[in-house]
Every structure is written in structure tokens, then in C-alpha cells.
Amino acid sequence: MKKGAIELVCINKAYGNKEAIKDISLSIAAGHYCCLLGPSGCGKTTTLRIIAGHETPTDGDILLDNRNVTGLPPRKRGTALMFQNYALFPHLNCVDNTAFSLKISGVAKATRHAQAIEMLKLVNMESYTDALPDQLSGGQQQRVALARALINQPDVILLDEPLSALDPFLRGKMRVELKRIQQQLGITFVHVTHSQEEAFALSDQVVLMHDGVIEQQGTPKEIFQQPKTAFVAHFIGGHNVLEGQIHQNEFHTGSIRVKGLAQALSSSPRTNVPQQFSLRFDRIKAAPQPDEGLHTQPFTVDAVEYQGAVIQVQGHYQKGPELSVYVSDKAFFAHPFQPGQEIYLGWDAHDLNPLQPPVHS
């Protein structure tokens, strides 16, 4: 059986009067790659540090493999934390850094060095055994930090923004590496990040946090296809948020009316109350002329941004809403549009994803 199942039960953490984490409950299955995602100050790092045992929750319990570890020091939990800026000991070379915890537990020098070299091999750093951290690049330091975290064969590895200090090219490479090591070892990884791209690329489970609460959790696909709140839709990007009201199977937002809602929605929507929907940029069709399936109102283009595979077009209807649209580069360059030009948009009622009101006001 895989080890490293994490369960947080009603965790609260307050610093003075400020609540950093409000009543979080979360379970992470053994051997899963979980990303805690959110903007800075959302409580994701605090949550990680609570799992690691570097912060004590004001209230609540932490269970690892059904063992309550709330009061235990970090080393007794079977977790290992990889720090944001790696926190390698500057006076120790790679081998001694990696073997530090073995030295603490009194393992003989030859044995611990052999094990450390084994770990450095796993992260492809075996040729830098004698180098001091100062002599290594960011990516290399990170590999050593990972080796140091892995050497005790923890059930859970906790990573605090592990890729944020690397340049984009290296970040992509290390991302693949992290996933490879996680799958090779089959242990639980909990990874804190503010990049949805990183979270989506790595995770089995994404936990999106905002203001000390979990806004939504699920697989990357679930979150991207059905964001639960306007915050989630904005944060993960690629989604318009439409605000309006529902009148008899029609959704009214600004000058636009979307028909055929009842068929599109599984639960029957409340009428005559404000309602939000999210709509993906890439699910909107755009054409220079009015056509069947397009809204008859003209849409004024405000900005055109070239993004390679797609062109992002921003604009607005005269009485709202403002929308962003992805147009494939092929379609765009067949009929390019300029800012100021009027075009016509259309989308399927099925592509409207109903949003819940914010988790907290």
C-alpha cells in the first residue's frame, strides 16, 4: 500500500487577530501530486508549513496515514520540506548537505556519504559532490535541495514554490524532472505555487486557495472546465466572467441575450436573481461579418495581442459585457481585425459554466 496520505481536519491558523487560514479541511491521497495554488497571501505556504510541522495550527488536526501528527516535530512526521530558496547549508558541500539529516541521526560517515551520492545520482548531481552551494546554479542547488529532502525516504515531500527562483526554460525542465521523480518514488508531493500553468502541468489534485479558504479543489481538468467561482475563473485565466440575470431560460448580460439555457444547465437556474457564468476565451467564435449562430450585436475590438498559436482579442459590446476571445492564428490571419473594428461573436449556451457566489464575502 502506498504511504503518505494527508488529511487536514478543520485547520485554523491566526497570527494575532489576522486569520491566515480559516477552517480548512483537505485530504490528499497517498502517492498523489497535489498543488496548493493561489495568489500571494492566500495561506498556501502557511498550510504547507503546518503540514511540515514548522507552524502549529491554532486549531485542528493533521493526520498522516491516519496517524495524528499535530503535535509532532517535523522529523517525526515522515515529511521533508524543500524550502523556497532551498536553504542549503552554505558551509557544507553537496554530499554533506544531502547527508545532513543522516549525520543528525548518527549514521556513520561512509554509509551516509554512500546514501547521499545515491540520492545525488537520482537528481543527476553526482558529478558535483564536492561543490559548495555558492558554486552551483539555481537549478543545481534545487536538485541538491531535493536530494536532501529525499534522503530520509519520507512519505511526503513538501515543496515551497520550488520553481519560482528559476528562469522559464529551466523551470520547464525541472517541472518534468519533479514529476519523473515523484512517479519513480511513488510518494506524495505537495507543491505550493502561484502559477496555474505549473499546477496544471504537475498535479493529480489542484487545491486553489484564496484568503485563507479553499476556493475549489479537483483535477486540473475539473478546475479548468468547471471553475466554481468568479475568483477561480479569473485566477486560472482563459475565462470571461459574465454577470447578468436569468429571465425565462434566457441569460441577459449587457446587450446580449443567451437563449436555451435550460437545456444547457443540469439544475434549473434561479430566475430574476444576479447570476454569474464563466465562458472560456477559446469557446467563442469570432467573424468579421454577422452569421448564423452569432449574436447580431456588433462587438468593438479594443486590443489585439499576438500570442503565437492563438491571437487574444479584447473588446466590448456597447452595453457590455467586455470579453476576451482566442482566435486561432489561421482564422485570424485569413481575416485580420484591427482595434476599433466591429466584429461579431457567438457561443453555445452549453459553454456557459454557472458560477457560485463567492465562498466568503
Place this chain on the structure above:
Amino acid sequence: MNTPVRTFRSYWQVAPLSLVLLCFLVFPILTIVIVSFWDFNAYQLLPDFTFDNYAFSLTSDVTLKAYLNTFFYAIATWLITLILGFTVAYYLAFHIESNLMRNLLFILCTIPFLTSNIIRMISWIPLLGRNGLVNGLLTGSGMVDQPVEWLLYSDFSVILAFVHLYTLFMVVPIFNAMTRIDKKLIEAAMDAGASTLQTIFLVIVPLCRSGIVIGTVFILTLVMGDFITVRLMSGGLSASVGVLIYNEISLLQYPAAAADAVILLITILIIFSILFRFVDIKKEL
């Protein structure tokens, strides 16, 4: 192409300091070295080139005793100030959360320096003397029958005064080195299961090695070059190398004093050259 001019100009920038050092450091030391080879009699200096002063000093039992005494004072003071300095610096750097509080406490450490060294030493006398406060308390409470003699005018009082005078010179560099240690390293050590003591000896001490070495340099220089503390606090009963030189000067035996000064200088330089093998001082400053 204007490099020679620029190099020449840049010399002006270092000229003032060079001049000061030349006049007040290099010149006096050269004078001392020269005088140490002179001869003397009861009332005058005789320019000469003789090794007699060195020969006398290096073979004399008095010199040996004075050196042993000086080393004893230096090592004892070093050890005590190191433990005190490390503890105080550790408390300031790692236990005080607020910066304001840390700075206030740090200023508090410097308060003894607001009075002169001599006053601070003399103020120990009414405290430690035979009829002083401490003995009054001890005899009054019946803990001892006779006043304790070794409190004043003893090695104890000399080392006590040194510690009192110089602990700050150990606190400052160690504190300085400690504040540069990333707090995350301490957490990383904890994460690896290290106890507080293991963290101190495996992480903190190696990382403030430079501070410890600089503090050591201060303490050794101050203690080994001192004569007034030893004279005052030992009541003239013990002699350090400084006292020895001072006595020779008061007897107008300048060449002998100069020779002893040169020997002391060389001794200290040898100690420092060994110390600096352990730390790259330029990297740390």
C-alpha cells in the same frame, strides 16, 4: 591611454590615510625596532647595534613568567568572553523577534562604554575589597568567617575586569555574523531532526566562524597589549608582558622595553597568522 594619469590620480585618494599611517604607525614601529638594538646605561641611551636586549629578554625567567601570565589571562578572558558573547549574540539574533527591541538591547550592551576604562575598573574595588560589598554580604550572612581574599588583587579580579571591559568586542562581530544567517537554515536543520544544540554546533557556529575569529582578534590584542588593568586589578602582584614593558619604561630602560615590545608584536602576529588560516577575512568584511 590615460591609464598612467588615472593611476597617478587615484593615489591622491589613498594619500591622506597612507600619510597618517606612515607618521603614526610605521614610523613609531620603525623607531621601536631601531631602539631595540641600542644599548643603554642608567641615565642615557647609546646608539648601537646589539642583540643584548633580545638575548637578555629571551633568556630571562621574568619574561617567561610574564608571557605565561599573559597567555593565561588572554586564554581565560577569551574563553569566558566567547561563551558570554556567543550566548548574548545568539539571544539577540535568534530570540528577539522585533527589530526595535533588538536594537535597544544592543545599545544596552554598549552602556558600559559610556564611562572610562579606569573608572570601570576602580568601581570594582569597593565591591570586591576586603571590606567591600561582596565580602560584607558573605561575612554578614555567616557564609564565611573570614573575608574572602582572592576577590580583589588576584588573577580572578584581573580576568573579571577584562571580561567586563571587553565582552562587547566579542558580542558585536558574532552578532553581526549571526544576523547574516538565513533563518530558513535553522528550519532546515530542524526539518532534518537536529536538536537545538546540534543546530548550534553544526550550523550556527560554522556560519559565524568569521565573527568568532574577529572577536578573538580583538580580545587577544586588547588583553595581550594591556598593562593598566593588570596593574590596577592585581594590585601590582602579577605581571603581564605589558606591565613588564611599562616597568622598563619607568626605569628609562627604553631599548629593553623596545625589544620586549618587538617580541610581543611578533608573538601576536604569529598567533594571528595562524588564526587567519581558518577564515578568509576579506570575504567576511
